[in-house]
Amino acid sequence: MTAIDLTSNKLEGKIPIDQLSNFKKLEIFYLGLNNLTGEIPSSIGNLSSLIGLYFDFNNLEGNLPMEMGLLKISAITVIAVADNSFHGNLPTNIGLTLPNLEELLLGGNKFYGNFPTSITNASGLKILDLADNKFQGQVPANLGDLTQLKLLNLETNLFGGNSTGDLDFISSLTNCSDLRILALGYNKFGGNIPQVMANLSNQLTELYLGGNQLSGTIPEGFGKHANLYLLTLDSNYLSGVIPRDFGKLQNLQFVRLDNNQFSGQRVSTLCNATTLYHLDLSTNQFEGGNILDNVLMNCQNLQYLDISHNNFTGIISPHFLQTHSSLMHLYLGENSFNGCLPAEVGMLIHMSIQQLDLSSNNLTGPIPKELEKLHSLGYLNLSYNDIEGEIPNTGIFSNASQISLIGNNKLCGGIPELEFLSTTLLVLGALLLYFLVYQKRERRMVAGFSSMPTGVNKLLRISYHELHRATSGFSPENLIGSGHFGAVYKGTLEKHGNKLVAVKVLDLQKI
Incomplete structure (x- = not known):
């Protein structure tokens, strides 16, 4: 027997290596995607013909058996x-003892x-995955001696020391022509991001640099990586503008530049990539008007768009909503968008839109009724705008935990859990104010404090909007008192x- 494949069989318990020691000709051993526990016994080293060991995605623990185990299988x-x-720890001589390694996948463990x-x-190593462990220190400057390297994954460790020379090893990786x-x-x-990054293999398709302490600007030259489809630079201290040659990256599909200090209006350089489906520019200092129409219109395959927490202006374009039929997540909050929320937002019904955040802008007008029809919508945030009118009460508006409307003092109605004043109460309040003003005028006339001539005894006509303005949106600062039947402002x-x-605003439920 030269191969055993028990992948994904819901196996439990420990690995019976001792019972397999007679399989001297075993070359391939697949036990991945099971529920195996315990340690790998050192007797694994008796499988002297073993070429491939696949024990990934289990619940195995302990130290890897090296000196008397795996290191014996040269x-x-x-x-x-x-x-x-x-x-x-990994043995310091692992590369010397196992010189034929082509794939070393140790990610998602607790190595240090x-x-x-x-x-x-x-020298024949093609795949090196040390991600999601606790490795630390500097990466060897001669890592590029692994000239056949195709994948290098060091993510989510403690490599580096927040110092300027941490990425010096990148220059050696230019020798890896198939990376x-x-x-x-x-x-x-x-x-900083080294300038030599632009000289990496032209086969590069995915580059992850997010979540570090990198500063400075993005160096020119990234446009050389014509095959790049994934780029993450998020959560650093990068600044400046997006390089012009980003416009050459026409195969980009997934881009994260969020949580940095980027600025300027050169977002359009990203939008030559018509295949782009995930774009996150949030929490930067980008600016510009009508970005949706003028910049992002070409990116019609977008499924995820987050440009929140920037300085963008303009309207939320009806045409943009009509043409971006793939959007599932749209975040435009914390900008300076203005105008009414267009009825075309109902076009999102064809997109299976799941999350929509338009909070903290300068939007006006009523809530479009079309939003009630978005049955796939699970989160809606319209808070801190200047939206007015009656809140719908069906669709997503029937679940207070899925929506946020606070900071819109001209809204009324909606389900009770939203705690907005009902339209009925506001009308009654207006009528009560009308009555109080009239009564006060009558009393003054009787007491002789008014010399109003006959025929000028017209009652005041007060609209809801004037009533709302008079009380600063029924704000707590204007509250005089409250009782069992309502509140007085x-x-x-x-x-x-x-x-x-x-x-006097009456609570009809208590009358």
Whole structure:
């Protein structure tokens, strides 16, 4: 027997290596995607013909059996033990003892210690995955000696030291002419992005640099990576404008530049990539008007768009909503968009839109009724705008936990959980104010304080909007008192000589 494949069989318990020690000719051993527990016994080293060991995606633990185990199998080319609970240091001589390694996948465990520098001796290594562990220190400057490297994944470790030389090893990677994926995100790399990054393999398709301590600007030259379809630079301290040659990256599909200090109006350089489906520019200092129409119109395959927390202006374009039929997540909050929310937002019904955030802008007008029809919508945030009128009460508006409308003081109605004043109460309040003003005038006439001539005893006509304005949107600052049947607010009628009035708002449920 030369191969055993028990992948994805819901196996449990420990690995019976002792019972397999007689399989001297076993070359391939697949046990991945099971529920195996315990340690790998050192007797694994008796499988002297083993070439590929695939024990990934289990619940295995302990130290990898090295000295008396795996290190005895000098012919082995693949060690895949990712996504378990292994821990400990890697032996410093791993590359010397296992020179034939082509794939070393240790990601998703609890390994720690420094990068094993001897790994560069395994010159045929194509895939090196150390992600999601606790490795630390500097990456060897000669890592590029692994000239056949296709994938290097060091994400989510403690590599680097927040210093300027942390990425010096990048220059050696220019020797790796077939490098496809370079993942360095979420470590402690500091300094600038090296200019030599532009000279990496033209086969590069994915580049992850997010979640570090990088500063400075993006160097020119990224446009050389014509095959790049994924780029993450998020959560650093990068600044400046987007380089012009980003416009050459026409195969981009997934871009994250969020949580940096980028500025300027050069967002359009990203939008030559008509295949772009995920774009996150949030929490920067980008600016510009009508970005939806003028800049993002070409990106009609967008499924996820987040440009929140910037300085964009203009309207929310009806044409943009009509043409972007793939949008599922749209975040435009914390900008300076203005105008009415268009009825074309109902076009999103064809998109299976799931999340829509338009908060903290300068939007006006009523809530479009079309929003009630978006049955796939699970989150809606319209808070802190200047939206007015009656709140719908069907669709997403029937679930208070899925929407936020606070900070829109001209809204009324909606389900009780939203705690907005009902339209009925506001009408009653207006009528009560009408009555109080009339009564006050009558009393003054009787007491002789009014010399109003006969025929001028017209009652005041007060609209809801004037009533709303008079009480500053029924704000807590204008609240005089409250009782069992409602609350009393003070107000000033600007159109009637700044007349001071009291407004009683009745709670019909208690009358």
